[in-house]
Amino acid sequence: MAQQQRMQGQPMIIMGDDAQRVKDRDAQEHNISAARAVADAVRSTLGPKGMDKMLVSSMGDVTVTNDGVTILQEMDIDNPTAEMIVEVAETQEDEAGDGTTTAVAIAGELLKNAEDLLERDIHATTLAQGYRQAAEKAKELLDDAAIDVSADDTETLEKIAATAMTGKGA
Known part of the structure; x- marks a missing residue:
């Protein structure tokens, strides 16, 4: 009975066998790393000497592009913080029609700086x-x-x- 009372009002979370639960500082580091990885994936396309990326879909379709938002839309992202990086690119695309890679690169750098400051115990x-x-x-x-x-x-x-x-x- 006591077990039932404790469970009432508590959300039930079902996670897969391969899921890991992280908290506090580890969660911050994990989320920042995931978002920075997404930003780094498009950073090399930036500028006049930026490289194109070849994207291959699960169906075998090939796309060659250096457009940040196109690259990000094709990625299979399963992290809420990393998904916010994609939202940065999509918002930039919607508002200005260009500059998506720059916006994502800036967001990645802001996260890098935030990570450094968090390591210095700044809240x-x-x-x-x-x-x-x-x-x-x-x-x-x-x-x-x-x-x-x-x-x-x-x-x-x-x-x-x-x-x-x-x-x-x-």
Whole structure:
């Protein structure tokens, strides 16, 4: 009877035979490592000398690409933190249409830095607050650096267009 009372209200978790349960610092390290591995998988495609990846599906279909979001969508990811890296790429793709690999690489570096700070016993809540403050400061600096461009300023608009056409949208 006491056993039944203890189990009431407790969620039942069914795990496979090969499943492992990790907690606390081990869980943080596992999740960060999984997410960084996903970021590292696309990092080598970045830049003018970036390498293409050849993806082979379970059906034998071959895709050659250096598009970060395409690579990430083809990966079979079974870790919630690593899946958030894919969401970073998908959000970047939806919002800007390009820059997915850069966004994922930055997220991977932020995780690498967070891992270093966690090893120094800085609490995860403190890290999250620090990243929020850094994001706000970055937005502030970008707003300060932004300039208004007149629709009549064709020289500046052509430079902007030329820069924008260097990605996959070109």
